[in-house]
Structures are given as C-alpha cells and as structure tokens.
Amino acid sequence: MLRSWPLPLSLPVLKADVSHIGALAAPLILTQFAQVALSTTGIVMMGWLGPLDIAAGGLALAVFNLLRTTGTGLVTPTGNLVATAAAAGLETPHAAAAVRDMVRASFAIATLAGLVFWAMMLGAGHALRWMGQDAAVVARTADYLFAAAPGILPLLWFQALRNFTVGLRRPGPLLAITLTAVAVNAALNYVLTVGAFGIAGMGLAGIAWSSTLVSLFSFFVFLLIVRRDPTLRRLLSVRIWKTGRQALWRTWKMGLPVAATYGSEAGFFAAIALLVGALGTDALAAHTVVNQAVYIVFMISVGLSHATSICISRTWAQDDIATSRRYGYTGLGMGIACMVLIGVIYWATPQWVLGVFLHKPDAGADAVRLIAGKLLLLAAVLQVFDCAQNIGIGILRGAGETGTSFVMTLIGYWAVGLPGAWLLSNWLDLGVTGVWLGLTLGLIVTAAQLVMRFRRLIADRSANRESCLAL
Template identity: 50%
Template structure:
C-alpha cells in the first residue's frame, strides 16, 4: 500500500507540480500590477483595483468555459493509445478547434460586457473620478480577454496531453515582461507614450497576446502536439462546440459562484470596520495563494481520472482521489503549522508593524487559527470539483457548491457574525462550515457516481 501510494503520488506530481508553480506565477503577475498601481497613488489603486476585479471575474468564468477541454483531450488521447485509432486523434483536433471557437466567442462577449459595465459604474454609487480612470483602464484591458482565453484553450490541450512543461517557463517570463512594460508605459520611456494607469492595462493585454503566441509556438515545436494543434476555429464542429459549452457553463458558474461567495464575505467583514476588513483581506490573500496548490492538484487529478477511465482502469481512478487528498493534506499540514507557530511572520507582508496595525494584526492572528483547518476543506472541495469533472459531471459540482456556499456557508457566516456577535471570526467559521459541507458532498458524489460512469465508458468504448 505505501509503495502504491508513493508511485501514484509521483505520477500525480509530474503533472501537478508544473501546474501549481504556473498558478503561483500567475498570482505574482497580478500582484505586480497591484504594486505598481499603488505606486501611482491611492485613487489610481482604487480605480485599477476595481478594473482588475471586474476583468478577473469575467476572465475566471471564461476560463471555466474551456476547462473541460483538458479532460476531453486526455480521454480521447488515451483511447487512441489503447486502440491505435487515428480517429481519436481527429477527435483531439476537433476539440482544439472547438475550444478556440468557444474562447473567441467568450472573449468577444466578455470584452463588450467589460466596456458596458464600465459605463454603468456611476449608477452603483462609485466616486466619479475613480470611475473615469476605471473606464479607461477597462478599455485597455477588454481586448486582452481574447488572447487570454486563447492561451487557456491551448493550455488545456497541452495539459490534457500531459505536456504542460512550457506553461511554467512562459508564465515566469511573462512576469518580467509585464513588469518591464508596466514601467515603460506608465512613465513613457524609450519613446513610448506616457499612459499612467492605462499603461498597466495596455501592458496586461500585450502580455496576454505574447503569452498565447509563445505557448502556440512551443506546442508547434513539440512533435507530439504539433500534428494535433490547429487554429482554424472557423471549421469547428457544431456538435463538439455544443458539448464543450454544455460541460463548460456549469464550471464557469461554479467559479463565479465561489468568487461571489468570498466577495460577499468581504463586504460583511467591512461592516465591522477598517481593521476587520484589513485582517480579512490579509488572511484571504494567504488563502488565495495557498489555494493555487489545490488548483494544480485538482487539475492533475481531473486529467488522470479522465485518462484512467478511458483506459478502463477503475481501481486507478478510485486511488486518484485518495492520492490527491493525501498530497493536499501533507501540504496543508505544513502551511497550518506555520500559521499556528509563526503567525506574525506569515502576516508581515500584508500587515505592517505601524501604530494603526495592531488591532488588524491581532484579528488576523485569530483568523489564522481557523484558516489552519479551513484550508484542508478548501483544498478538498476543489479536488472534488476536479474529480467530478474527470467523470464529465460538471452539473453536480455546480449544484453542490450552491448548497455548500450559499445554503450552508453564507447563513452560517451571518448567524455567527451578527446574532452571535463573533464578528469577523464568525464569518470565517461560516466559511469553514460551508467549505467543509461542500467538500464532503463533492467527494461522496464522486464515490457514488464512479461505478456507473465506468459502466457507461465500457459500453461507449469497448476494449
């Protein structure tokens, strides 16, 4: 048993580690933008931060629309290996074309939505000067949704083929390019126009385009990927597009639901004053950073499930769940130990030691005690969503997260924070309750759904 777990862990880590590091590098990319906004001033930070929140919300949901491409590609490639059938390679090419068509439609719709939202910000009671800067920033960011989602479509193809190594190199390079372009466009150096805050938006859009071109070029140099990679989205098969949209819409809704859940708890924390909101924001950022480990493990586990089921290996598909959860538990134990033993050191990058930070630091330290346990469930629920995606079951994941986040977590947070007067601590206990409920329901659904799915796979694709 230990030998099997070690072997499975190595196989999972081969795919998960590059994905985790890529996710962490992407966090560094957005952090660079935020830091440079802060250097421009408070008003620019407020406007740029608002623009990035809106951009990231639509980007995240757009990514959800093409996330299932990785699973579909992994299954088709595995069937091709098992049967030596070139028709399955044709299926992969059809998936690539369809994913790029979906990404193009989502990118265009998202870009229009961003511009329209910018026009309506004044009606939401936002400061007029901030709104003016936000609108200009959104105009610069909106075109970037297209290459951003093209990148994600090709990324899912490379992950599904289990060849994601170029992702990390490209993302790391994009951090340096983004920082350099930010600086040049903000200040108008080397003959470039002085754009200020808008320059950050232009730099972000440019980096998304360069990243897509770099990933495409890298895939074209790969002898295994090149024959399957086609950019002719106009020839996308309507049935394949419909299948991807059917799988992707619940994923996009799940991502949007989770983002909305955490955004609403931030508003609740703000009702208890600036110190409470600062503490909540600092701890939430820590959770977000560590959450990237869960994202990488979830994607890797999901791809492995799709592959193992396509090969008819039910036992391996069952083991993937336990392996992913064991790896997550190991990482979360180390992180939780740091939270409990050196909380001030962990919080130092987010909360300074000035005279006004004492209350926020004390509150954040208490929240870390909850977070040490919460992150086990946060990681488990994300892995659960990925496992179900490996079964092509994206609707159950969405329904379960609605129950866990909104029917259990949010009422619990409100009850503990307000009637029971636990304030921000109550909010985080509510988050813990919602995430734990979601994790249990998702993993139970996977265990109960796996046998039936394997039976259907056997009927659809006999050996």
C-alpha cells in the first residue's frame, strides 16, 4: 500500500519539495490575491449600490472573466517556453534570441486577442438579451462592459510580461505593483462610482472605468521596472512586427489548447451565471457574492498551479521523472490542504464572510444574504475540487501536454456539470442550490480525469525510459 502512495515518504524530501514549490508560488499567490482585490473592491462597491447592481456587475464579470481568462491562457505557456529555452543557458546567443522571440510572439498574440475581445464585449449586451436575462440587469451590464472593454488590452500585455519574468524565475516586484494598483483602484472606485472632487458619480460604470485605468497603469509601471533590470532588459523585446514565424507558431500551438481549457472553465462558470440569472435578481446577486469569495481563495490554486508547472517543466525536460512526479503530487496536496482549511472558516463564520459584500441594511439585501449563506456552505466543498482541477491542468502543462486537458474539461464541465446543474435546478426544483451542486459535480469529474492522466503520463514515461535502458 505504501509503495503506491504518490507522495514521498521521506520527510526531508517532502519539506524540500514544498519549499521549492512554495518559494515560487508565494509571490505569485500574493500577487494573485492583490489582483483579485481589484475585482473584490468593485463587488464591495456594488454592494453599496444595491442587489440590482450586484447582479448586473456579476453578469458583466462573468463575460469579462471568460474573455480575460481565455486571453491569459493564450500567453500562459510563455512561462514554460521561456523556462525551457533558458534551461540551455542564457549565456548562449541562441538561447537568448529564442527567449526574445518567444516574448515578441506572446505580445503579438495578446494584442490580437485583446482587440477581438474588445469588440466582443461591446456586442455582449445584445447577446445577453437573447438569453432570457432580466432587461434591467442587462442594460447595466452593457454599460459596465462598454467601460471595461478598453482595459482588456493592457491586462493581457501585463500577463505576457508577467509570464516572461516568471519563466526566468525573476518575477520582480509584481506584488508591490499590484498592491499599488489596489490602492489606486480603491480611490478611483470611490471617485468614479459615487462622485467626489467635482466629478459626478457614474454608478456601476464607474467601477468598470476604474478597472480599465488601473490595468493601463499596472502594465506601464511593470514595463518600466522590467526595463531597469539588466538581465530582463537584455531579453525583453515587444517589437511584435519582428516576431519569428516559428516562435509565433510554437506559442500559438501551445497556448491555444491552454486558452481553450481556461476558456472552457470560464465559459462553464459564465453559463452557470446565466442559469442562475434566469432564476431571478436575488439569486444572481447571491451567486455573484459567493462566487467572488471562492474566486479570492482560488488564487492560491492559480499560484500553486503556475509554480508546480514551471518546476515540472524543468525536471521533465531533464527526464527526471521521479522529481516531476513528486512535484505534481506535492503541489496538489498543498492546494487541497489550503482549501480544506479555508472551507472550515466558511462553515464556522459564514456571516462574517458574507458581511464583507452584503452590508446594505434593506429587505433586498436580507433575501440575498439568506441565499448566499446556503451557497457558501456548498462552496466549502466545491473549492477543494476547483483547486484540484486547476493544479491538475498546470501539472499536465508542465509535462508538455495541454490538448487532453481541454478534452477533459469539456467532459467534466459541459457533459456532466452543466447538464447536472440544469437538471438539479429545474427538474428537481432545487433552484440555485441545484445549480451549485451540478457545478461541484462537474469539477469533481474534471479533477479526477486530470489526476488520472498525470499518473498515466508518469507510468508511460517511466516504462519508455526503462525500455531504452534495456536496449
């Protein structure tokens, strides 16, 4: 039994692996927390405006996050490609040139995706009206997306730059930049939403304009800082018109399935939001609040997923299967342990968690709070499997496999989760609770498939190496 246990039995080895993954993941997690604080600040402000604005803002964020996540997926493999190229030694001109070309390709893809997504956000309001959403909610959603659309370009540029620095294991002051952005965003949110200093408040649209301005600010500050680093400056090139065809193809080829996988997940959550929206404004507002609580802690999964993926990329390229295996299961165990701990907090102090978002004392907020309390209990279980599937995707990406992740998310999210959510909410009349039960089921199936696939990859790679040694 002990021989089949995936984690290392040696405590010193386990400590070393946790330390290695944690050292890379910690700044990424803190940066992710700081980044999610931007959207959290917006939802807190929506809470001051009322349930209608929470519902509209939640619907807008579902659309925005779908496009943002898909675009982020396109440039995420830049970190892996840069790490692989850097493994040959940055002192060699060939490796340095390869890194620069990968960065140019990443920025070229980010620019193209950003322009396409900008146009899609401008037309999203019309599409939502055809999907059975409340007219008043859709009207405010369209206003939000109009203001948020210009921010998608600098946001994706920031992600391309970030993956370049992470791939070289020199993330720089990402946390400091993002914390500064949080402070700027909070001030802009207040001024543009409720009005101050002679500026008229714009309500929900003010939150979106704040996000757009902060995305632009964050990118240019990060770019200036990276250019001050001698090593990074030597390898950074944003002249996208000089992108080599091979680098562009490699980045696109690896990024497309990652984007499809990320987009599949984000699209699934967007479809869930539409299902909930059809149940009423209060249900959508409650879903938005609890979903944001889950999204905050999900940043732990994102940081661990990136860190574990980068660690595996290096050892997999060196044919160190045993270490790759340990890194994969250690990263997975670290994520699950964090989610269980946070789930206990949800169960113990639900009103404190929800009070951060629902602080307006009126009958509408009370109805939303009642629904949200039930969903938060489900979220404590859901986020364990959400974490597992996200880290599972990162593990497979580190092993150079991205296509199967997309297929597995299609099965888990769309063939199991979404139909399950619809059946449980409508046929069994469980309402929004049924939607979240279906959501949880989809995440369980996805996580199980990804972990099983990693086990198979390790077994196959080990068998192939043993065959070669035998010859």
